Amino acid sequence: MLPDHATRSRMSGAGKIGLAALTLTGCGGPQSVLNTAGSDARVLLTMLSVMLVGLVIIWILVNGMMLFFNQLQTGAHEERYARYLIVGGGIFFPTLVITALLVWGLSIMPDQRAPGDGLRVEVTGEQWWWRIAYWPEGAETPVIAANEIRLPVGQRVEFDLKSARVIHSFWIPALGGKMDMFPGRDTRLSLEPTEVGIFRGQCAEFCGASHALMAFHVVTMEPADFDAWLAAQAAPAMAPDGDLARRGAAIFAEQGCGACHAVRGSDASGQVGPDLTHVGSRLSLGAGILAPTLANYMAWIDHTGDIKPEVEMPAYDHLGDDELTALATYLMGLK
Known part of the structure; x- marks a missing residue:
């Protein structure tokens, strides 16, 4: 026996809710803007949430107004009343809300160009890998690594970003926003990790055949653990064993x-x-x-x-x- 229309509607609604829930479960993980582990990423997520709410309110009011006059009150309206409604509800109110959101968003934007607390990390985008150089405060020579970045929590780290040939884009979603890397020009940003963990970064600018395969792990550590790790990285390689x-x-x-x-x-x-x-x-x-x-x-x-x-x-x-x-x-x- 086939389900009636009401039953099918409930099944359809349940299916949509299930699909939405399944979709949301894919929003977490080590490379997600929703999985914040840094002060800059947390501010960006707050901006996203508030602006999304504001835009939804605009969408509901504008479309609700259209629905009301197209379906519920379809008779003639006084021209002056209609003009106020169109200008006020369709132009003035959305402009006011969007302007308020813009001003608020600019006021709390993370200062990703602020100076770091001492550690500087130089990152060069190659084809298709990452050249990493750590410059602790006062160091005369860097500690060289590749394809993996480790950072101390609770400290703002300054990144000096370079590119050897083409435009890349440096992005660690869990820690903050992205920054482009240009040949012949240095760009800079700073990030402050707040939680210990392992996250994933990615080149966010199409840079060639293996663009999608240009990623890196980011390990955030307690400061003492980071100092010990950096000291070990500065040491020469171990002799072959066996x-x-x-x-x-x-x-x-x-x-x-x-x-x-x-x-x-x-x-x-x-x-x-x-x-x-x-x-x-x-x-x-x-x-x-x-x-x-x-x-x-x-x-x-x-x-x-x-x-x-x-x-x-x-x-x-x-x-x-x-x-x-x-x-x-x-x-x-x-x-």
Whole structure:
């Protein structure tokens, strides 16, 4: 027996509510503006919420007025009354509400160009990865890393943003707004994390074939933990541990990997590709797209261009499985 019209309407309404609830569950996660973990992101979310409420009020009143006069009161109206209604309800009121929201929004906008509290992080957008340099206050040389950013909570950190070739856009949704990166020009913003956690950043400006594969993890830490981590990152690479890792280090040198990559504490001093001194301690491989497992390290070395189209790193598909295993073991041991 088929359900009647009322039953079908209730089923349809329930289905819509269920679909809406299912949609909202996808709004969280490590790369969501709704999952705030910084003072700037919290202000932006407040602005979004208040402005959305204001716009909904305008929409309801304007469309309610149209519904009232089209469906409920369809007779002739006095011209003067109609003119006041159109000008006041259709022009003056929306303009007043939107202007008030704009003035309020500008007054509470996060000061993402304010100076930092000491730590400066230089980020350069490459094709398609992130070159990272940490400059603690008073430091004469930076601590070099790649494809992962770690920050102390409770401190405003200043970012110096650069681009090597094309326009990129630096964005950590959980911490704040985005900022474009231009070749030949430095841009700047500052962010203040307020919660410890792991979040995700992304290039938000189309920059080429692997734009969607240009991501990074952001780890916010207690200040003491961050200081200890930064000190460890400044140290040279650990010596290979075990015969397999030592063989991998030899293959790394034989294949000329050190011409593009640096491993501080070894003869590898290349500046073209990411610094690999502590690559084994990072939470991802290939700029936020692969989990750091042995199989993924081997696949990345063997099929680089298949995983990230048009990447500059050549694929080392001439290596055998045993050589790939040794090389991947060596890289994973660079903690």
